[in-house]
Amino acid sequence: MFSRLRRSYDRYWYAWAMALPVTLVLLVLVGYPLVMGVYYSLTNINDLNMGRTIGANHIPASFRSVGLHNYGYILSGGxxxxxxxxxxxxxxxxxxxxxxxxxxxxxxxxxxxxxxxxxxxxxxxxxxxxxxxxxxxxxxxxxxxxxxxxxxxxxxxxxxxxxxxxxxxxxxxxxxxxxxxxxxxxxxxxxxxxxxxxxxxxxxxxxxxxxxxxxxxxxxxxxxxxxxxxxxxxxxxxxxxxxxxxxxxxxxxxxxxxxxxxxxxxxxxxxxxxxxDYAGASTYGVIILSMLLLFATFYRRALGRGQEAAA
Amino acid sequence: MTARTVSAVRSAPDESGAPAAPRRSYRRGRRSPAASAALHLTLLVASLIAAAPVLWVVLTSFKPDSTVEMTDQLGPLSLHNYRVVLQQGFGGWILNSLIVAAGTMVFGVFIAATAGYAVSRMRFPGARPLMWLFLVVQMFPVAVLIVPLFVVLKNLHLLDNLLGLILVYATTAVPFCAWMLKGYFDGIPTAIDEAGRLDGLSPFGTFWRLIVPLARPGLAVTAFYSFLTAWGEVAYASQFLQSPDKYTLPVGMQTFVNQFVADWGPMAAGAVLIIVPAALVFFLVQRHLVAGLTAGTAKG
Structure with a gap:
């Protein structure tokens, strides 16, 4: 196991090194916010309870987890x-x-x-x-x-x-x-x-x-x-x-x-x-993204099948 | 598939032996005068619809306040609106837009180029997921990332800051550039890489000394496109920039026309000042734009 890892590292380190900058940037700029967005969608965060610093005073964040409540609320038409x-x-x-x-x-x-x-x-x-x-x-x-x-x-x-x-x-x-x-x-x-x-x-x-x-x-x-x-x-x-x-x-x-x-x-x-309402907006964002991903997956699959049929 | 289409089509005449006369009317490249007239008429109407709004804005930009809302009156035409726009910080907005767009462009192309090359030339575990990631991240709607990015920038004190906006735009520019550049690198023969390797260049040396110079047109188009997207971005800029001296063009223009005011004259003058250089540059490079956008997807 270890030697296999080692071997693949020896073989691929160059490619991985060239892909590293993009991967890091995407992790920091897209991955982290995305995780935070999903997390926010499970809370009741808004502008008032998100915490802030005014001058020397720091007001801690006071939003809390609400589970899937936001999704239920929006998807039930609430x-x-x-x-x-x-x-x-x-x-x-x-x-x-x-x-x-x-x-x-x-x-x-x-x-x-x-x-x-x-x-x-x-x-x-x-x-x-x-x-x-x-x-x-x-x-x-x-x-x-x-x-x-x-x-x-x-x-x-x-x-x-x-x-x-x-x-x-x-x-x-x-x-x-x-x-x-x-x-x-x-x-x-x-x-x-x-x-x-x-x-x-x-x-x-x-x-x-x-x-x-x-x-x-x-x-x-x-x-x-x-x-x-x-x-x-x-x-x-x-x-x-x-x-x-x-x-x-x-x-x-x-x-x-x-x-x-x-x-x-x-x-x-x-x-x-x-x-x-940051929590509600994040929930909308996650729902929109899921719909797009579903669509793209189906589209590609339908396309693949079509191309096979044509070929 | 093409081969079969040809053979299917070719085999037809032996069986049917259609007479020569009716065929003539189907000839390509020749039209009856009536068909010609219809063709030109359609294209004229379409061109009119395409160009009229732009011409109308150009005309409106010269009108005085008194007739700006009157469709059938001109009034004394003047450069007054242009003077008003330029006094309202238009130059600063252009400068801000240029800084943000150029920053995004440089960041995107530099970061993405090596990854595009790696995905195009090397087979390695993770290459396919990476391509998939490039595609998916480009599909991200504004709504997914805007709240977390807002909070992050707020904590880093990068709200109302052009650098913060550049980082935000990099979220779409980087995967977009990687995707486009992969398509361009695919179009460069691998024999060149092999020659470079035989001459003792490292993979990075091959990329930097041989491929990058050859891919210059592709790099230019990719850079231009990421410049364009950043230059015209509305959603993030409208929220993240708060003081008027930081506004980019799309935000600044909203001060002329929004829910409460409609200063059509200055708006039109500003529009013309943006359209003219933008269109000039656009027409210089547009031939290369579509090829790049569709190439990556077709081969992906």
């Missing part, structure tokens, strides 16, 4: 917002990822051909990605502002009723999805363009010679070729959207009345707005 927020978080994720991937794929298809002004279109279509997302959020607030914003102006000119975009629950939900899709499409488009260009031209030519219609060429040659890119960007898109903080926080701040709060912004509000 805080009156968890399930409502969860449903909207799922709607938000699907509502953002599906159009983003769809429009991105569509635009990539349109751009992936000989076309006058292709370069100009490409630059213009990528523009939303080049704008930092916090700037985009502020800019869209200006446009969605009612009744004097640009969007309402366009609506009234088109003979449609003006909409209170950020003031009503439905309007605000639509608005944050709109902004997030606007920001997200260019990444998907560029990723799909790369994927399309990696599909060998001979394959499409062969299909064309065989008389396959454009639709069938797309379904049977292009789509299988795009599979690796599509699965990757969909996974990234889901994770990014599920965790998206800046857009919701800056465009609606979760409002009106918490209607657009997703789980992440909800936890943030619990921790840092009026109540400063």
């Amino acid at each position: 805080d009156g917002q968890f399930y409502q927020t969860l449903v909207w978080t799922l709607e938000w994720t699907v509502g953002c990822v599906v159009p983003t991937v769809g429009i991105g794929l569509g635009l990539a298809q349109l751009l992936n051909r000989r076309l006058r002004g292709r370069g100009v279109y490409r630059v213009l279509l990528i523009l939303p990605w080049a704008v930092p997302s916090f700037v985009a959020a502020f800019s869209w607030r200006l446009i969605l502002n009612s009744p004097n914003g640009l969007l309402d102006w366009v609506f009234t000119r088109a003979g449609l009723p003006a909409v209170d975009w950020l003031g009503s629950a439905t309007g605000a939900k639509f608005s944050v999805i709109l902004v997030n899709v606007w920001i997200g499409v260019p990444f998907m488009m560029v990723a799909f363009l790369g994927g399309l260009q990696a599909i060998p031209g001979e394959l499409l030519e062969a299909a064309e010679v065989d008389g396959a219609s454009p639709l069938r060429r797309f379904l049977h040659v292009t789509m299988p070729g795009l599979r690796p890119v599509a699965t990757t960007v969909t996974l990234l898109g889901v994770i990014w959207t599920f965790n998206q903080f800046a857009i919701i926080y800056l465009v609606t701040a979760g409002g009106p009345g918490g209607a657009t709060n997703i789980l992440v912004t909800q936890a943030y509000n619990d921790a840092f707005s009026q109540t400063r």
Whole structure:
């Protein structure tokens, strides 16, 4: 046993030494806070009982363990917002990822051909990605502002009723999805363009010679070729959207009345707005992370099975 | 899989022997004028939707207070809003953002590079869990770490401190950089490493003298991306920075537009001042961005 350890040390010490700095940093900066976060979720810590030092006086921490009470409270719907927020978080994720991937794929298809002004279109279509997302959020607030914003102006000119975009629950939900899709499409488009260009031209030519219609060429040659890119960007898109903080926080701040709060912004509000309920926020954090891990595991497994079937 | 697709497609015409005429209409790369017009129209509308918000902000930034909320009136255009923004500490916010972003970038790339190389080139127990860790930590939602990090920084007296913020950003930057760099190192032929070893270089020597110079474009893109994320981060910065002279851009901009005030003019001017340099740099490097992001995952 000991000699085996010794031998593996002799063989691997170089690799371990090179991986050591990262491991240490992750242990200190991620591992320790994560453990603390899980611990906080089992206590009743808040801003008042966490202990503090004012001048020379040190007030000791007085929070205590409450076991799984926080989880029971939240998962049983006791805080009156968890399930409502969860449903909207799922709607938000699907509502953002599906159009983003769809429009991105569509635009990539349109751009992936000989076309006058292709370069100009490409630059213009990528523009939303080049704008930092916090700037985009502020800019869209200006446009969605009612009744004097640009969007309402366009609506009234088109003979449609003006909409209170950020003031009503439905309007605000639509608005944050709109902004997030606007920001997200260019990444998907560029990723799909790369994927399309990696599909060998001979394959499409062969299909064309065989008389396959454009639709069938797309379904049977292009789509299988795009599979690796599509699965990757969909996974990234889901994770990014599920965790998206800046857009919701800056465009609606979760409002009106918490209607657009997703789980992440909800936890943030619990921790840092009026109540400063650190324990509740930590519990939310642990629940969110567990859901993401579950999702990623299932996604990878489903993917693995799919690839085996295809191969 | 590809081979089979080809053979399946190739075998079709012998059986069907389809006539030549209907095939012509399916030709790639040729369009009827109507199809061409539809294509350009779609792309024009999409481009308009993509560009209009940005143009609108640019226009708004020049408007005077009196017409800033009026969509169909311009009023006398001027640089007034820019003057207001610059007087309100905008320069300081930019400087703070640059410090935090550059610090995060340097920290992330330096710490992560050797680990990315080790995972890419060496087989060792712990390599797979490490890759998995890099992926999972990037998925961490803000909500998981923000409270403990808040408490830790508070105890270390690093709240309201740019160094504290750099450490916080390292939690995502380090695994992200390691993940990206592993993907780039995978793309460099191992023959180079072998040549280095034959010439008597240590593994680290090989990495430092041969691989790092070759991976420079990958390093640059990774660095740029971690810079971008730190530069635009909202959640941590909004809570951890408390005094206005420490604000980074996303926090500072919130002083113009929040629940209580909406100073659209200065906000728009600030936005333009951020967008112009950000977009210029972005367009220089963006071609390399996606390749790096998706490469790691595809091979992981």
